Amino acid sequence: MKKRILFFAVSLLTLPVIFLTGCGKSSSALDTGDAAQKVYVNPGEYDEFYSFMSGGFSGQVSVYGIPSGRLFKVIPVFSQNPETGYGYSEETKAMLNTSHGFIPWDDAHHPSLSQTDGLSNGKWLFINANNTPRIARIDLKDFETAEIIEIPNSAGNHGSPFTTENSEYVVASTRFSVPIPNADVDIKSYKENFKGTISFVKVNPESGKMNLEFQIIAPGLNYDLARAGKGPSHGWAFFTSYNSEQANTLLEINASKNDKDFIAAINWKKAEEYLKAGKAKDMPADYYHNYVDEKTRVAKSENLKTVKVLDPKDCPGMIYFLPTPKSPHGVDVDPTGEYIVAGGKLATVIPVHSFSKMLKAIEEKKFDGDVQGIPVLKYAEINAGEVQNPGLGPLHTEFDDKGYAYTSAFISSEVVKWKLGTWEVVDRIPVYYSIGHLMVMGGDTKKPFGKYLVALNKITKDRYLPTGPMLTQSAQLIDISGDKMKLLLDFPTIGEPHYAQGIEASILKKDFMKIYENSKNGNPYATKGEKDAKVVREGNTVRVYMTAARSHFAPDNIEGIKVGDKVYFHLTNLEQDWDVPHGFAIKGMTNSELLIMPGETRTILWEPKQPGIYPFYCSDFCSALHQEMSGYARVSPAGSTVQLSYGTSK
Amino acid sequence: MTTRSRYLIAFASILLLGTFISPIWKIDIEAPQYPEGMGLYIWINKITGEGPNDLNTLNGLNHYIGMKTIDENSIPELTYMPLIIMVLAAAGLLIAWKGNKKLVLAMIIVIVLLGIAGIYDFYMWEYDYGHNLNPNAPIKVPGMSYQPPLLGSKQLLNINATSLPWIGSLFIGASLMIMAITYFLELKAARSAK
Numbered sequence: 001m002k003k004r005i006l007f008f009a010v011s012l013l014t015l016p017v018i019f020l021t022g023c024g025k026s027s028s029a030l031d032t033g034d035a036a037q038k039v040y041v042n043p044g045e046y047d048e049f050y051s052f053m054s055g056g057f058s059g060q061v062s063v064y065g066i067p068s069g070r071l072f073k074v075i076p077v078f079s080q081n082p083e084t085g086y087g088y089s090e091e092t093k094a095m096l097n098t099s100h101g102f103i104p105w106d107d108a109h110h111p112s113l114s115q116t117d118g119l120s121n122g123k124w125l126f127i128n129a130n131n132t133p134r135i136a137r138i139d140l141k142d143f144e145t146a147e148i149i150e151i152p153n154s155a156g157n158h159g160s161p162f163t164t165e166n167s168e169y170v171v172a173s174t175r176f177s178v179p180i181p182n183a184d185v186d187i188k189s190y191k192e193n194f195k196g197t198i199s200f201v202k203v204n205p206e207s208g209k210m211n212l213e214f215q216i217i218a219p220g221l222n223y224d225l226a227r228a229g230k231g232p233s234h235g236w237a238f239f240t241s242y243n244s245e246q247a248n249t250l251l252e253i254n255a256s257k258n259d260k261d262f263i264a265a266i267n268w269k270k271a272e273e274y275l276k277a278g279k280a281k282d283m284p285a286d287y288y289h290n291y292v293d294e295k296t297r298v299a300k301s302e303n304l305k306t307v308k309v310l311d312p313k314d315c316p317g318m319i320y321f322l323p324t325p326k327s328p329h330g331v332d333v334d335p336t337g338e339y340i341v342a343g344g345k346l347a348t349v350i351p352v353h354s355f356s357k358m359l360k361a362i363e364e365k366k367f368d369g370d371v372q373g374i375p376v377l378k379y380a381e382i383n384a385g386e387v388q389n390p391g392l393g394p395l396h397t398e399f400d401d402k403g404y405a406y407t408s409a410f411i412s413s414e415v416v417k418w419k420l421g422t423w424e425v426v427d428r429i430p431v432y433y434s435i436g437h438l439m440v441m442g443g444d445t446k447k448p449f450g451k452y453l454v455a456l457n458k459i460t461k462d463r464y465l466p467t468g469p470m471l472t473q474s475a476q477l478i479d480i481s482g483d484k485m486k487l488l489l490d491f492p493t494i495g496e497p498h499y500a501q502g503i504e505a506s507i508l509k510k511d512f513m514k515i516y517e518n519s520k521n522g523n524p525y526a527t528k529g530e531k532d533a534k535v536v537r538e539g540n541t542v543r544v545y546m547t548a549a550r551s552h553f554a555p556d557n558i559e560g561i562k563v564g565d566k567v568y569f570h571l572t573n574l575e576q577d578w579d580v581p582h583g584f585a586i587k588g589m590t591n592s593e594l595l596i597m598p599g600e601t602r603t604i605l606w607e608p609k610q611p612g613i614y615p616f617y618c619s620d621f622c623s624a625l626h627q628e629m630s631g632y633a634r635v636s637p638a639g640s641t642v643q644l645s646y647g648t649s650k
Numbered sequence: 651m652t653t654r655s656r657y658l659i660a661f662a663s664i665l666l667l668g669t670f671i672s673p674i675w676k677i678d679i680e681a682p683q684y685p686e687g688m689g690l691y692i693w694i695n696k697i698t699g700e701g702p703n704d705l706n707t708l709n710g711l712n713h714y715i716g717m718k719t720i721d722e723n724s725i726p727e728l729t730y731m732p733l734i735i736m737v738l739a740a741a742g743l744l745i746a747w748k749g750n751k752k753l754v755l756a757m758i759i760v761i762v763l764l765g766i767a768g769i770y771d772f773y774m775w776e777y778d779y780g781h782n783l784n785p786n787a788p789i790k791v792p793g794m795s796y797q798p799p800l801l802g803s804k805q806l807l808n809i810n811a812t813s814l815p816w817i818g819s820l821f822i823g824a825s826l827m828i829m830a831i832t833y834f835l836e837l838k839a840a841r842s843a844k
Binding site for chain 1: 714
């Protein structure tokens with residue numbers, strides 16, 4: 001049996017590859033048509049949409065223009081970025097603190113734009129860290145990471161953050177069940193000791209600040225992906241799970257045995273009531289909440305020690321299991337909020353659950369037993385339909401504005417278009433190769449833009465000029481405005497793009513930031529004008545209050561630093577002009593350079609080990625005399641009598 | 651003078667105060683690196699940028715060619731121009747009250763003379779600003795001076811500067827026009843009365 005499944009999977013995987021490598025080129029050449037015109041954005045003109053793509057193992061978020069597929073920015077989130085100093089500078093280091101210490105990297109999967117009434121409002125972008133469970137919030141005024149909250153009692157934060165309709169919450173769930181609280185136990189005691197948690201992180205509607213409001217203890221399964229309900233299903237959230245077998249080894253076989261696994265349907269409004277009624281227990285925990293202080297723009301960490309936990313045993317009606325075929329991966333709610341589409345990655349159909357039927361089944365108690373006290377609803381009672389022949393390995397579904405759904409099929413490497421209600425497949429298009437997520441602009445909101453679909457592929461192979469064993473990852477833009485889907489463009493992405501979000505450019509363009517205002521610079525080490533530039537010694541700490549403005553640093557000659565000193569360069573960029581960052585680099589620095597935006601103060605620590613002269617310079621070509629924007633620091637031996645002096649020669 | 655004429659003169663005098671609520675001159679600046687544009691507004695009592703940081707940015711750029719920093723404190727005109735305007739407005743109101751036609755003519759002449767003097771002064775300020783350069787400036791182009799235009803456009807290295815009177819000047823112009831028309835109407839009325 002085991003062997004047969006393996007053989008089946010292997011043959012499924014190889015067949016499309018053989019097929020596609022054979023005729024991929026010719027078909028794409030034939031398909032071109034007016035594609036070039038549709039993706040061409042005249043020089044100096046703007047794209048219609050922004051797309052935010054997760055960087056996957058890069059830990060970052062990339063910002064693309066659609067339809068051109070041009071990369072605009074990589075926003076550092078979970079990974080240190082020596083290019084800007086993110087995670088190295090004294091102002092940003094705290095962002096990467098966790099209960100495990102400072103972590104320079106993570107695996108970022110699912111961006112989620114904040115919403116009002118089920119529509120993207122352009123305020124914030126949330127994204128999960130999969131490895132060390134966290135959720136980050138990026139402020140879309142300056143496209144910078146503003147906050148990161150760690151999720152305790154969790155492992156593998158995959159089903160996250162997936163906002164609710166008004167961004168009341170972003171969610172988190174455990175891809176890996178673990179002992180809660182974590183403990184040194186026999187791995188084989190999985191069934192007895194391992195649990196999952198589903199977390200609700202509250203978002204302050206004004207400031208965006210996140211707070212882990214409550215966690216729900218759930219049976220020890222692998223919770224995979226999530227979606228919040230909308231419209232009629234607002235107040236509910238859905239979480240797929242696999243491994244209902246509760247295997248703890250060789251999951252590819254042992255967790256693929258059962259015909260059905262579960263989607264956990266959680267009534268979070270009910271959970272809020274239980275929370276209010278005092279049903280939650282305070283559980284000791286250890287997690288970090290890091291955020292950029294609004295006044296100083298310096299990241300702070302707080303270590304939190306308790307979390308409110310709801311146990312389904314004490315909270316009837318809060319959680320139900322919807323049986324769903326074969327290890328479902330994605331769970332997606334259609335724009336009306338009625339249909340819950342599961343991507344049963346090993347299933348031969350796409351099961352679609354009905355929210356209204358689910359409510360009725362709950363009311364009429366149409367249960368099929370329970371799992372650890374959680375009622376399992378009867379499949380036939382909640383199922384709205386099944387899409388037949390949906391491609392092999394269906395993973396994720398998004399929607400357009402005309403009542404169609406688009407499902408990615410990993411194994412058969414295609415996007416399948418089908419109709420909600422009739423469950424009929426109406427079109428399919430190959431993608432190159434092995435698509436994971438797909439994204440329709442606004443496809444997870446109440447009003448999708450049925451214009452473009454972005455396929456986020458897992459395998460690139462021969463699509464671009466080869467670059468050795470490691471290749472770029474690839475996205476593909478597909479026109480979905482007509483009856484037939486049309487491939488428009490291939491474009492490379494950073495890291496591995498798991499999921500993406502799209503938003504109309506006009507929403508973000510109307511209120512964007514050009515500079516940070518000097519008058520609002522609240523950094524305690526800011527230098528507000530050149531005349532205030534100075535160097536101060538405090539024991540063996542030397543603080544250099546330095547300004548940068550085209551095309552000089554002040555001071556630019558510093559003497560009296562000694563080996564063994566900790567030298568903090570506090571750089572303030574005095575410019576108030578759009579797109580005039582300055583950089584700072586000094587020979588032998590062991591951490592990173594600094595990039596300082598206009599009106600910003602950033603600090604880097606330098607610990608010179610040898611006496612000598614050390615030049616420093618601006619690393620961002622800022623002006624006609626950029627090459628002159630430099631200076632010298634003199635380092636004397638420890639115990640030297642060279643006096644501290646500094647200045648700019650007049 | 652008729653009551654209507656006196657009201658017109660009073661109105662024209664008050665119009666002069668419009669220079670307190672809008673700039674009298676504007677210099678637009680275009681450069682390849684500034685697609686969004688920059689601009690300077692010259693008021694009777696201050697100099698401001700079109701954008702909140704334009705003045706600061708221009709001063710920063712101008713140090714490369716050795717132009718002086720535009721500092722309101724070093725421009726005495728910004729102190730006495732508002733006084734002149736206030737005195738003119740008060741005088742106008744007094745003339746309206748008195749109803750003396752000849753004084754209206756005198757007022758018109760004074761405003762025109764002051765206007766010419768003001769434009770000449772502005773030109774001289776621009777001349778000084780564009781010619782009196784720091785000898786240690788990093789960028790020195792032989793034979794190049796950077797005097798902004800008084801009226802119209804001029805290319806200065808990578809910058810195209812366009813200088814035009816702004817709404818404040820229109821207030822003065824309108825005031826002058828009303829006074830002149832009133833004066834001529836009065837003159838005509840006096841002639842036909844004879």
